Amino acid sequence: MRWLPPAYVAFVLLLEPALPMQWPVSFLLIALPVTAAYTLGPVSVAAVTVVAVAIEGTLAGTPCCSGRNIHQLWGRHYVGAYIATALVGILGVALAAHRQRQERHLVRANSVAEALMRTLLRPVPHQVGRLLAAGLYRSGEVGTMVGGDLYDIRATDAGERVIIGDVRGKGLNAVRTVAGILGTFREAVYNDADLPSVAQRMERSMAREAAEIRDDELFVTAALVEYDAPAGRVTIVNHGHIEPVLISCGEVTALIGPPALPLGLGTLVEERPVAYTHPFTPGDVLLLCTDGLIEARDDTGAFYPLLDRLRLRFTFDSAPGPADVIDFLNTDLPRHTRVFHDDVAVLAIAPDDSPPGDR
Template identity: 40%
Template sequence: MGTADHRHSGRESQGWLRGAPPPRWVRVLPPALLVAVCTAELLSRYPLDIGFLLGAIPSLAVLSYGPVATAVFGAVVIVFLYVPPLQLNHPGNTDLLTITFVAILSVAISLVRSRRDAHLVTVRTVAEAAQLAVLPPLPERVGPVRCTTFYRAAQRETLVGGDFFDVRAGPYGVRAVMGDVQGHGLSAVSTVASLLGAFRETVLDQGDLKSAAARLDRRLVVDSARTAHAELFATALLLEFSADADEVRVTSCGHPHPFLLRDGKAVELVLEPGAPLGLGFFDISPPQICTVPLERGDRLFLGSDGVSEARDATGAFYPLAERLTTLAQVRSADLTDRLWEDLLRFCTAVRDDVTMLVLTPSARGERG
């Protein structure tokens, strides 16, 4: 049972107007129009007076061809205007100058577009590398825990938003975190990076979950103090599996509760959450630790509020517990995909980051 690590740019096509390669039909338009006009003139007994359509060919070529190909289309159009059998109206000087000007302008635009596209590719590659460094794909297995993840940032063209997650093995066992920071998109990336860095340190040097949560809270409080009126805060859910994966300890700092998938049912683990991180209330309202015994075949589903608080057109919340029970027999690698498809049918306009994490504890020698 492997990971299913999905990200926004991977799951959904960007669209060719947003920088993706143009579809095939766009590339076919210039030669198709050229052939269509010439064929119509050759088959007609009388001049059709449609030679002006050839002037659009260089402009269409700009959408999908480079400057050299665009120049070739422009030259071909000018030559075809003077081929006698085509009877393309024998254009006068004004028509010829107009079409020549359009062709030259199209070449210039194509040159600018090609350079812009090359720059965008470079920028996108660097951005993806930086974002993936902040939130890298999880391995298939971390110690005795198998991991399946789904992540979709709310802001278009980004890989990282306000949600974050990680699963790490350390001297105190396998720990997992899922959280949601204030805000969405690139403005939240620095906070996500800071909290993930703090979590990875706690895996190594904090002996219990409450201390780990306190470290995350302190990290966010310190970051907020650097900026006036920053008002940074985050919710988080932390889990710690025992060495033989027969129990899990869970604590919540204002994050939606996890679900235990057992015997074809989805049971919400009701916790006593503490205050969200970064508000300065950790000592006043610390999170409580809940210990849950695990059986063979159990799975834990963690979801962000982009799932649990999604609404349909009438304002009704997405029935997560009901849908998880319906899909409880689906293997983990497909569960997140099926749930995402169902969420889109329920709420076609998803405006929040959506994160799903399925954790399957098993003995180390068990094959998954």
């Protein structure tokens, strides 16, 4: 937008000779300092103010430029315009200084939030316990990685436990909830015997946070997964989240099971969340994602066809790895949508069938 002040001046200079002499278009330059304050710093706005007054004087009383008498340079109306431009220039300098302070404050706040998000959403390791893993994260906030999506993988005595979730809202307001829910998950997975118990502890944590911030509509959709390597299966608890997608033997299937309300809304019912299981053996890949992936739109407004795209890519690939799936989505999704309006988090996991000594 730095082109705006020069464009504004060019517009006035082109308009001046096109109108009758009795129409002093140079008065439009009074607004130039405020226009410059949107994009330039205080010193530059002050310089623009001086230039605006100089151009006003030139157009007011220079015969070669305006055809007016040189004595009009100090006419009452023109002097009033000079003074008004100077006063508006002072206002523009103040506005520019205030804008720069706000920008610096926002940059600092975003930097702190991004540092926190990097701490919370740590890079997905290649291997966690007996699982191979890969992940992808894109924030819906342009230019930042601050968002409301979350994920984590932990190796516990009960098996490898995974969470992926989506906090209502996004940006800085969602960071606190992300921190709270991940902190509870990381504690619960080591202490609670099964996934429904983990989910119930997270539900209680969400209820406390909602009471603290007085937000009755605070909730998190989440899918919890536990991998039992000896049994060759996964156990899933789904709290209003997108169903996990299984890629197995060239087939792509959404694992649909008993739904539960999102975390934070459990007080509406008194039922314990129900877990369901599915075989999960070497060669399979389980894909977990947030709604930012399937709701990404193309130029026509069509949603990203996740299952169709996965089938097209992996139907003839009997044993892709988690990294293969993530790499495909990381290149295919930007071809479908140019602008991400929501956070996108994707997690892919697969059993590790290598001998324990090779892990």
